[in-house]
Amino acid sequence: MMTNAQKIKMAIAYKGKSEAWLAKEIGTTPQAFNQRMKTDKFSTSELENIAKALGAVYSAAFEFPDGTKI
Template identity: 40%
Template structure:
């Protein structure tokens, strides 16, 4: 699942539109849709997106032995 697909699922589960999410993070729906198409989000933006729907964003690498980096 791409990050844009994950964001769409997050919106559905949070009962908000993608346009509303864009407004909550201080950008226009048009700009946000462009970022969705390009898959061009920074870690800081993903953290802002999570915060806008009262959730958290976790990033990590998981090695084959289960170790998390």
């Protein structure tokens, strides 16, 4: 399973941006963001803000075979 930090790194690369750029976009310092990436501890709202800064949508859900998402 891919970690959130790995997903964020891939999304940053896809957009052709840097971690420092993203840190500034979400209102933190590059140093603080780098520390968060090392610990890989992000809240859902933080992931949503990161996605917004990258022009994406963050989606986390339990999806069942009948199409139900929780």
